[in-house]
Amino acid sequence: MRIKYLVLGLLLQFSCFSQNKEVLYNFTTILQASLVNPGADVSYKFYFGFPLLSGVSLNAGSSSFAAYDLFAKNGVDFNQKVRDVVNKSSRNDKVVTNEQLEVFSGGFRVGGTESRSYVSFGVYQEFDFFMYMPKDLAILALDGNKDYIGKAFHLDDLSVKAEVLSVFHVGFHKKMNDKLVLGGRAKIYSSGANAVSVHNSGYIYTGQEPGTPNLYNQIISSNLELKTSGLSSFTKDEYDGNIVRDIAHNTFFNGSLGLGLDAGVTYYLKENLQVTGSIIDLGFVRQSKDIETLTYKGTYQYKGANPDFTNQNDPENVFDEFKKAIPRDTLYNKYTTWRPTKIYTSVEYSFGKSRSDEECNCHGHVTERYKNAAGIQFFAMTAPREPLVALTAFYKRNIFEKLDVKATYTVDSFSNKNIGLGLSGTIWKLNIYALANNVLEYKDVSKASSAAFQIGLNFVFQDKEE
Numbered sequence: 001m002r003i004k005y006l007v008l009g010l011l012l013q014f015s016c017f018s019q020n021k022e023v024l025y026n027f028t029t030i031l032q033a034s035l036v037n038p039g040a041d042v043s044y045k046f047y048f049g050f051p052l053l054s055g056v057s058l059n060a061g062s063s064s065f066a067a068y069d070l071f072a073k074n075g076v077d078f079n080q081k082v083r084d085v086v087n088k089s090s091r092n093d094k095v096v097t098n099e100q101l102e103v104f105s106g107g108f109r110v111g112g113t114e115s116r117s118y119v120s121f122g123v124y125q126e127f128d129f130f131m132y133m134p135k136d137l138a139i140l141a142l143d144g145n146k147d148y149i150g151k152a153f154h155l156d157d158l159s160v161k162a163e164v165l166s167v168f169h170v171g172f173h174k175k176m177n178d179k180l181v182l183g184g185r186a187k188i189y190s191s192g193a194n195a196v197s198v199h200n201s202g203y204i205y206t207g208q209e210p211g212t213p214n215l216y217n218q219i220i221s222s223n224l225e226l227k228t229s230g231l232s233s234f235t236k237d238e239y240d241g242n243i244v245r246d247i248a249h250n251t252f253f254n255g256s257l258g259l260g261l262d263a264g265v266t267y268y269l270k271e272n273l274q275v276t277g278s279i280i281d282l283g284f285v286r287q288s289k290d291i292e293t294l295t296y297k298g299t300y301q302y303k304g305a306n307p308d309f310t311n312q313n314d315p316e317n318v319f320d321e322f323k324k325a326i327p328r329d330t331l332y333n334k335y336t337t338w339r340p341t342k343i344y345t346s347v348e349y350s351f352g353k354s355r356s357d358e359e360c361n362c363h364g365h366v367t368e369r370y371k372n373a374a375g376i377q378f379f380a381m382t383a384p385r386e387p388l389v390a391l392t393a394f395y396k397r398n399i400f401e402k403l404d405v406k407a408t409y410t411v412d413s414f415s416n417k418n419i420g421l422g423l424s425g426t427i428w429k430l431n432i433y434a435l436a437n438n439v440l441e442y443k444d445v446s447k448a449s450s451a452a453f454q455i456g457l458n459f460v461f462q463d464k465e466e
Contacts (some may be wrong), residue, residue: 005058007022008313010398013289015413016275016318018100019038019096019340020342020379020381020390020412021057021386021412021435021454022218022379022390022392022408022433022437023038023406023420023421023422023436023437023454024378024435024454025028025270025344025346025377026040026276026348026377026380027039027396027422027435028040028041028042028153028404029404029426029431029433030422030456030458031044031049031107031120031431032048032054032055032396032430033435033461034120034171034173034183034264035262035389036278036280036342036344037056037266037276037277037278038172038173038183038184038185038262038263038264038315039182039184039263039264039265039266039276039277039278039392040181040264041175041181041182041274042118042173043116043175044107044108044118044158044312044460044461044462045107045108045111045338045461045463046106046107046108046109046457046461047106047458047459047460047461048104048106048107048240049085049105049106049107049456049457049459050143050457050459051103052101052102052103052104053102053106053456053457054102054104054105054456054457054458055100055102055105055124055456056100056102056454057098057099057100057101057452057453057454058368060444066414067168073192078089082142083142083143084136084139086139086142086316087139088192089133089135090133090135091132091133091134091135091136091157091267092132092133092155093132093133094130094132094133094383094388095128095130095131095395096129096131096383096388097128097129097162098126098127099126099127099219100125100126100127101125101126102122102123102124102456103122103123103166103280104122104123104176105121105122105124105350106120106121106122106368106390107118107119107120107121107171107459112163113225113463114229116174116175116176116392117171118172118173118174119171120171120172120173120185121170121171122171123166123168123169124165124166124167124280125165125166125251125252126164126166126168127162127163127164128161128162128163128165128340129161130158130160130162130250130340130383130384131147131159131160131164131253131308132157132158132159132160132384132385133157133166134157134158134159135157135159136154136155136157137153137155137157140153140204141149145204145206148206149205149206149207149208149209149216150206150225151205151206152167152203152204152205152263152281153204153205153206154201154202155200155203155222155223155224156200156201156354158197158200158224159197159199159384159385160195160197161195161196161197161198161304161384162194162195162196163192163193163195163285163337163400164191164192164193164194164247164251165189165190165191165192165194165251165255165285166190166192166255167187167188167189167190167260168187168188168190168260168262169185169186169187169188169371171183171184171185171186171262172183172184172185172311173264173312177376179267179268179269180267180268181266181267181378182264182265183264183265183267184261184262184263184264185260185261185262186226186258186260186261187259187261187262187265187281187283188257188258188259188260189255189257189258189259189260189283189285189339190251190252190253190255190257191230191251191255191256191257191258191287191289191337192230192247192248192249192250192251192252192254192255193228193229193231193247193250194228194229194231194256194285194287194337195225195226195227196226196227196228196262196337197224198206198384199225199227200223200225200465201223202220202221202222202223202224202373203220204218204219205219205220205410206218206219206340206349207217207219208449209303215303215304216302216303216304216444217301217302217303218300218301218303218325219299219300220300220301220322220380221299222296222297222298222299222300222326223293224296224297224301225294225296226293226294226295227291227292227293227335228292228293229256229287229288229289229293230256230289230290230293230295231290232249232290232291232292233290240459250289253322254289255289256285256286256288256289257286257288258283258284258285258286258337259280259283259284260281260282260284261283262278262279262280262281262282263278263279263282264276264277264278264279265277265278268271270279270453271347272346272348272349272351272370273347273349274347274350275298275345275346275348276343276346276348276435277343277344278343278344279341279343279344280341280344281339281340281341282338282339282341283336283338283339284337284338284339285336285337285339285425286321286334287335287336287337288334288386288433291332291333291334292330292331293330293331293332293333294328294329294330295328295329295330295331296327296328296356297326297327297328297329298325298326298327299325299326300321300322300326302321302338303316309376327356328439330351330369336389338382340381340382341382342379342380342381343378343381344377344378344379345377345378346375346377347375347376348375348378349373349374349375350370350373351370351373351374351377352370352371352372353368353369353371354368354369354370354371358372369398370398371398372395372396372397373395373396373397374393374394374396374451375393375394376392376393376394376397376407377391377393377394378390378391378392379392379412386415388391388412388415389411389412389413390410390411390412391411391412392408392409392410394406394407394408395407399416402406402425403424403425404423404424404425405422405423405424406420406421406422406424407419407420407421407422408420408421408437410437415438417437417438417440418437419437419438419441420435420436420438421433421435421436421437421439422434423435426460429459429460429461430457430460431457431458431459431460432456432457433454433455433456434454434455435452435453435454435455436452436453436454437452437453438452
């Protein structure tokens with residue numbers, strides 16, 4: 001029964017927080033657009049984000065099922081619902097979880113009034129979770145091997161990694177001329193907790209001896225490894241602290257350290273035709289605090305009646321033989337983890353010129369601008385087996401002088417009908433924005449394949465026209 005609850009817990013973790021910020025990307029009236037492209041064409045005299053509210057990002061979804069599949073009141077037994085979810089999934093169904101919270105952020109122009117060079121800085125907290133559906137292990141846990149004689153259950157289905165960290169960053173971008181904007185950002189990562197188990201292999205096989213219906217050939221070949229940093233102290237009997245508080249302390253003040261780099265570019269082929277590109281989180285963390293690696297490596301073979309590994313008092317000492325064949329070892333070696341690197345590109349065409357009524361706007365001292373823009377964006381992110389990719393078509397519209405909207409349509413691994421909406425408006429010096437994707441599913445979130453939103457508040461200050 002415990003195994004069934006474990007499987008259910010894993011399924012409930014299949015809420016996906018996608019790292020693709022397709023609505024935010026190149027939405028340049030929002031200062032946080034520079035976080036996904038340091039070379040975005042944004043300008044300001046100086047700005048600062050409202051502490052803890054300048055960037056709050058939360059996304060949820062699933063590539064193979066929705067909450068409705070498990071909790072709908074339709075008369076179907078709950079255990080059967082879990083089996084149906086497992087059976088219709090594949091080992092390549094995935095979870096990509098990401099949450100971000102900006103602690104503080106800011107930026108300022110360097111040089112005189114006519115300068116086109118800008119510095120930005122800040123700190124944000126981030127949570128990453130990536131997992132492939134362990135289908136073979138889920139079937140084995142739910143149904144056992146009785147109906148699967150002759151089938152090998154693959155242990156390499158287990159592939160998971162998770163991390164809580166803080167990111168301290170400083171960036172610089174400059175408009176080199178009227179056509180080219182370049183930008184970069186340096187990052188220091190501080191990892192408060194990390195767990196990774198991705199290079200697993202092996203199998204569990206049960207065969208039946210010919211002519212002997214009650215005798216079996218059981219083979220377990222295991223090459224399992226779980227690396228952790230910042231977590232092992234919480235499993236000790238003598239630990240009596242607060243886990244959430246201690247992880248938060250480690251994340252900001254006592255974490256394993258790493259370095260990263262962002263880079264981006266905006267180039268205007270014509271006045272109203274631009275291309276952009278960026279690479280985000282090209283970096284690593286050297287896991288060195290409270291480290292522990294657990295391994296289960298070896299091969300066990302048993303011939304006879306189907307063994308019961310849960311009975312430690314078995315007269316044939318099956319359990320002891322199993323532990324000797326596949327021992328649990330604990331190592332304490334430092335290890336390196338690589339950040340999930342993201343790549344963005346876009347092509348944007350602007351049209352519909354309009355004369356500005358403002359003294360100044362955040363795109364520079366101009367008297368005319370384009371009210372409409374449309375184009376396509378491409379996104380890719382590194383993953384253990386194959387990259388995650390997405391393609392987005394978008395339309396942007398300047399509704400009023402200080403109110404802009406962006407609409408997106410995205411096709412990715414999780415949905416082929418993901419429509420997103422973003423709104424950015426400025427009142428006095430306060431910029432307020434709200435972004436959401438898969439908005440068509442909001443009428444019944446329990447049936448949604450994914451859902452996401454991002455909100456924030458920034459204070460933006462510009463020069464006045466002389």
